[in-house]
Amino acid sequence: MFEVARYEARRRLRGAVYLSIGLSLLAGMYIGTFPSIATDVDLDEFIEQMPEIFTELFNIATMNTIEGFLAAELYSIGWTLLLGLYVAYSAASLIAEDIDRDRMDILLSLPISRAQLLGEKFLALLVPIVVVNVFVPIVVYVGTAAVGYPIDPINLAMVHALSIPYLLACAGIGLVLSVLVDRATIAQRGSLVLLFGLFLFESLTVVAGYDWLGSIAPMRYFNPTGVLVESSYDLLGGAILMVGTAVLVVGSALYFRRRDVE
Amino acid sequence: MGVLEVRDLSKHYGDVRAVDGISFTVDAGEVFGFLGPNGAGKTTTIRTLLGFLRPTDGSGTVLGADCTDEPAMIEAKRSIGYLPANPAFEESATGREILDLHGSIKGESRRAELLELFDPPLDRRVREYSSGNKQKLGIIQAFMHDPELVVMDEPTSGLDPLMQQRFNGFVREERDRGTTVFFSSHVLSEVRRVCDRVAILRNGRLVTTERIESLLDRSGKYVHARIRGQVGADAFDDNVVHDLEQVVVDEEDGDDTGGGEGAGDDSVTVTEVRFTYTGDVNELLASLSSHQLLDLDVEEAPLEEVFMRFYGAESGPVAENGGGQDV
Numbered sequence: 001m002f003e004v005a006r007y008e009a010r011r012r013l014r015g016a017v018y019l020s021i022g023l024s025l026l027a028g029m030y031i032g033t034f035p036s037i038a039t040d041v042d043l044d045e046f047i048e049q050m051p052e053i054f055t056e057l058f059n060i061a062t063m064n065t066i067e068g069f070l071a072a073e074l075y076s077i078g079w080t081l082l083l084g085l086y087v088a089y090s091a092a093s094l095i096a097e098d099i100d101r102d103r104m105d106i107l108l109s110l111p112i113s114r115a116q117l118l119g120e121k122f123l124a125l126l127v128p129i130v131v132v133n134v135f136v137p138i139v140v141y142v143g144t145a146a147v148g149y150p151i152d153p154i155n156l157a158m159v160h161a162l163s164i165p166y167l168l169a170c171a172g173i174g175l176v177l178s179v180l181v182d183r184a185t186i187a188q189r190g191s192l193v194l195l196f197g198l199f200l201f202e203s204l205t206v207v208a209g210y211d212w213l214g215s216i217a218p219m220r221y222f223n224p225t226g227v228l229v230e231s232s233y234d235l236l237g238g239a240i241l242m243v244g245t246a247v248l249v250v251g252s253a254l255y256f257r258r259r260d261v262e
Numbered sequence: 263m264g265v266l267e268v269r270d271l272s273k274h275y276g277d278v279r280a281v282d283g284i285s286f287t288v289d290a291g292e293v294f295g296f297l298g299p300n301g302a303g304k305t306t307t308i309r310t311l312l313g314f315l316r317p318t319d320g321s322g323t324v325l326g327a328d329c330t331d332e333p334a335m336i337e338a339k340r341s342i343g344y345l346p347a348n349p350a351f352e353e354s355a356t357g358r359e360i361l362d363l364h365g366s367i368k369g370e371s372r373r374a375e376l377l378e379l380f381d382p383p384l385d386r387r388v389r390e391y392s393s394g395n396k397q398k399l400g401i402i403q404a405f406m407h408d409p410e411l412v413v414m415d416e417p418t419s420g421l422d423p424l425m426q427q428r429f430n431g432f433v434r435e436e437r438d439r440g441t442t443v444f445f446s447s448h449v450l451s452e453v454r455r456v457c458d459r460v461a462i463l464r465n466g467r468l469v470t471t472e473r474i475e476s477l478l479d480r481s482g483k484y485v486h487a488r489i490r491g492q493v494g495a496d497a498f499d500d501n502v503v504h505d506l507e508q509v510v511v512d513e514e515d516g517d518d519t520g521g522g523e524g525a526g527d528d529s530v531t532v533t534e535v536r537f538t539y540t541g542d543v544n545e546l547l548a549s550l551s552s553h554q555l556l557d558l559d560v561e562e563a564p565l566e567e568v569f570m571r572f573y574g575a576e577s578g579p580v581a582e583n584g585g586g587q588d589v
Contacts, residue, residue, distance in 0.1 A: 003366040011355065102350040106403065108314055109344035110367050111336045257332065261314045 004117060008124030016131035019086070023078055023132060024139040030073045031143040034066055038149070043069075056203040059225040066149040067228040070140070071159075075224030079163050083132065084170040084218075085195055087125060091174030092191035094121045095256060097184040104261055115253040122175055122249055129167045133160040151228070159227040162234065165241035166222035170195060172248030173218070179256040218244065263326065265290050265411050265442045266311065270320035273306050280306040282466040283320065288444050290410075293437050295453040295474070296446040298463035304446040305347055307463070308415050312344060325411055340368060343409035347416045348393075349400030357384040357391070357399050361406065369407040376402045379432060380425075393420040401429070405436070412436070414445035418452055430456050451562060454478055482540035484563045488556040493533040498549065502541030509534045532556060538563050 037043060043063030047055060054060070058076040062068035095118060098104040107117060137160045144151040174191040181187040198217040205214035214220050221237030264287035273281040281303040288294040298304050309315050311322045313335045325341055327334035351360050361384070365373060377384075380398035382391065391399070397420035404412055418426045433443055433456045447453045453460060454474055462469040462477075470477075482504070498506055512529045539546050550558065 003363060007359070007363045007366075011352075011359075101353075102346070102348060103352060105309070105314060105346040106344070106349060106351065106400070109312060109339060109342070110364065111339040112367060113332055113336055258316075260316055261309075 002120060002123075004112065005120035005123045008121055009127045012124055012127040013131070016128035017135075019128055020132050020135035023083070023136050026078055027070075027074050027136055027140050028143055030070060031066075031140065031147055034069055034149060035147050037069070038064065038066075053203060053207050056206050057200070059223060061225050061229045065229070066144055066151055067155065068225065070144075070151065071225040071228040074140075075159060075163075075228070079224065080166070080219055080222065081196075081199055083163075083167060084199070085192055087129060087167045087171040088174035088191040088195045089188050090125060090128070091122065091171035092178045092187040093184055094118070094125075094175060095178040095252075096181055096187035097178075099182050099261060100184040108261060114257050118175075118179070118253050118256050119249065122171065125168075125171050129164055129171075133164060136160070152231075155228050155231055158233050159224050162222060162227060162238050163224070165238045165245065166218055168245040169218040169221075169241040169248070172245040172252075173198075175252045176248055179252045179259070182262060264288055265325060266294075266444055267323045268307070268311065268320070269322070271307065271310065271317050271322050272319040273303075273310050273315060274318045279466045281310065284461075284463065284466075284468040285320075286461045286468060286471050288442060290442055291437065291440050292458045293433060293443045293456050294445075295457035295460035296444065296463065297448070297450065297453055297460050298446070299448055302448075302463045303466040304448075304463055305415055306466075308413055308446060312342075312413065340407070341410040343404035343407070343412040345400045345404040345412070345414040345417055347419070349396050349403075351388045351396065351399065353389040354387055356387055357382050357395075360388070360399065361403060364403045365406065371406075372408050373402065373406045376405055379428065394422060394425060397421055398425075409441065411442045411444065414443070416447060417445050418447075426452070450481065479540075482538045482563045483543070483546070484559075484561050485535070485537055485539050485546070486557075486559040487535045487550060487553075488558075489533045489535060490554040490556055491531055491533065493535065493553060497553075498535060498537060500541065500549075502539060502545075504538045504540065506537040507535070 047060055047063060058072045059080075060068070060072040060076075063072060095104075098107060108114065110117075137156050141151060141153055141156055173194060174187075177187040177190045177194070181190065199219055202214040202217035202219040205211055218241055221234060221241050223232075223234055223237070226232045226234060266288035268284060268286050270283045270285055271281055272279065272283050284303075284307065296304055296307070306315065310317050311324055311329050313329045313332065316330060322329040324335070325338040327338035329335060351357075361370070361373060364370070380401050382395040382398040382402070388396065388399070397417075401417070404414065418429055421429060433445075436443060437458075443456075457474045459471065459473050460477060461471040492510060493508065495508065498508070510531060510533050513532050514529055546560075
């Protein structure tokens with residue numbers, strides 16, 4: 001049990017470290033510019049001039065505090081969008097790429113079930129997700145303290161903890177495409193388009209007054225601005241994302257079990 | 263009960279009948295060749311039997327497990343080795359990492375011994391592997407857990423002749439220690455050296471299942487002779503001669519020093535004869551030696567020829583003739 005998960009996890013470790021370094025650099029860049037912005041410009045005045053879709057997309061409450069600023073810049077873009085796209089893309093590759101490159105035959109000749117193979121591959125995606133969410137908050141905390149605007153460590157820990165179910169749900173969406181489509185590039189691109197589409201759609205439904213429609217998007221249940229600015233933790237949202245992930249993974253496994261592997 | 267039993271197995275893709283109602287049994291301890299031209303349905307059959315594809319109709323059991331029953335197949339796969347046609351592995355992994363993964367799941371009691379026979383560069387990434395090295399890695403993973411049954415799809419395609427020979431010897435040794443081997447090929451000469459029995463597949467249908475000797479006896483030689491002078495029309499007419507073609511040509515003798523008008527003097531009459539011969543080779547030589555040969559080629563008839571000769575084209579001229587006689 002878990003041989004495939006261990007193998008895949010080991011192979012993902014290096015990428016996870018690079019990803020953490022990249023996102024730390026991005027975080028450092030935002031943190032580094034904040035002091036000059038905070039003293040020189042009133043960003044909130046500027047933001048009030050922006051159309052509503054803009055503030056909705058990036059979950060902007062305020063830009064004049066380090067929390068509001070990082071929530072809008074680093075977490076809305078870096079986490080909700082970029083990292084979400086990254087894990088969805090990785091998950092979309094899980095099955096489709098092995099089939100596309102004729103590697104699946106040898107994997108399926110192993111004495112393990114298809115569902116187990118899929119489940120263990122999915123589980124290994126926790127490596128980049130967890131590594132990033134342990135590594136980057138440390139950088140953010142130390143960074144914000146260093147520039148003289150220390151962020152609340154509890155809220156910081158919570159935003160990263162709550163991002164894990166969100167990212168798993170994004171991976172679940174990628175996984176569904178991975179079992180539905182044989183061509184890896186189509187699954188991968190499809191997952192990017194789908195996730196970006198959901199990201200836009202969720203905000204649009206709010207602006208248009210059809211909030212309920214946006215509740216199919218995972219972005220609805222992860223609100224970094226709420227956590228960092230208002231200390232409101234959407235634990236129910238996290239639970240919904242975990243259940244959603246489970247449904248997507250189980251559904252993918254059931255379909256993968258039945259289908260022909262060409 | 264056979265190690266591998268196939269009953270009326272079909273796999274259709276819409277109107278395309280990739281495999282169409284085939285039945286055969288592979289017994290324990292034999293080396294069974296699954297022969298057929300490219301596109302005959304060999305790979306589809308193998309992949310259906312291993313549970314990668316669902317049969318449209320019919321059934322297959324492997325080591326007693328129904329190929330559509332996943333839990334039973336998982337149990338069976340502990341004792342099955344599989345080498346696909348073009349074994350592919352994760353490009354960024356090293357050979358060692360891949361064998362470690364396989365070993366941790368299915369066992370690796372024979373890994374060290376196999377690495378002495380086939381020696382892919384284990385510490386290099388698969389990306390840098392030649393097709394021969396990938397094939398070696400594939401062979402090792404197929405045999406490393408000491409399986410009872412090994413299924414191989416075109417196993418020698420990526421190997422150089424020396425490695426092919428080593429592989430053939432290896433397969434014979436495997437049979438001697440009791441392993442059942444089932445492998446596909448489109449090259450008769452490759453199969454003849456190692457197989458006990460063969461099944462021949464063509465256009466998704468099983469043409470025949472027989473012992474390799476009887477197939478070879480009937481497969482024949484492809485003869486191409488160039489004979490000086492005219493040859494009587496019935497010179498090679500015999501019931502062991504098939505598809506006889508006889509063409510008389512006038513050829514320039516080479517030293518064209520005479521005038522252009524005297525072409526007749528400088529040319530030679532040559533009879534080109536082509537046929538497939540299924541009789542005794544000594545008799546063939548005896549009948550050829552009564553002629554003055556300019557050139558002679560005798561080679562093993564290609565597999566396609568064997569198919570055409572004994573099993574007919576799809577609509578079967580044999581059947582048509584039979585029908586004609588009845589009337």
